[in-house]
Amino acid sequence: MIAPLLLLMLCPDGQATNPPPVKPAVEKTAPELDPERETQAEFAKVRRIYVDVLTGGESALRLRDLLISGIQSSKLFIVTEDEDKADAVLKGAGKDDAFTEVFQSSDNINAHSQMSLGLGNDSQTSSQRYSNRNTLNFGAGESETRKTEERKHEAIATVRLVSKDGDVIWSATEESLGAKFAGASVDVVDKITKKLAADYRKAKLAAPVPSAVKTDR
Secondary structure, three states, rough: HHHHHHHHHHHOOOOOOOOOOOOOOOEEOOOOOHHHHOOOOHOOOEEEEEEEEEEEOHHHHHHHHHHHHHHHHHOOOEEEOOOHHOOOOEEEEEEEEEEEEEEEEEEEEEEEEEEEEEEOOOOHHHHHHHOOOOOEEEEEEEEEEEEEEEEEEEEEEEEEEEEEOOEEEEEEEEEEOOOOOHHHHHHHHHHHHHHHHHHHHHHHHOOOOOOOOOEEE
């Protein structure tokens, strides 16, 4: 009987007081991003990349090996051979061709002369003298044709980075006829990896800062 008496003493009106209700946490939703910023945000999350087999035949296989080496050398990503562990997959096509380009030019030299011989005597009239003229034509021509061949090496690659959701979050197309100190394939891969690194750094800077999801009022 002591506990009920104590409760009545604390609550003179005979009713127990309830604690104030706790307001439920209000969940804040992040504002919807436009497609460009959403793509950048997904790109900025990429950590591991799997380089898929490029279409384009045997030359594309060498381009793939060069891409793996180039991306690894950027020190911005982890290149994995396990596609399931990758945050994104690099897909695309590539081609490396060697061909001969033929140039042909022609020079023509022509000479032409005409000579008239008059027949008759001085007693003939002017009109008669003109009518008795014989005309001799002389012509000469020479043609020279030059043909030159130039061996060239061309490489082209079109790649895209695809997220786990199947969205294309980055793409690039590069081609090259060779650089001063590098072949066409090496030059193409160098352009792609440099563009990938530069765009990734921009995406990291532009990525929205994560905020608290829930807050209490």
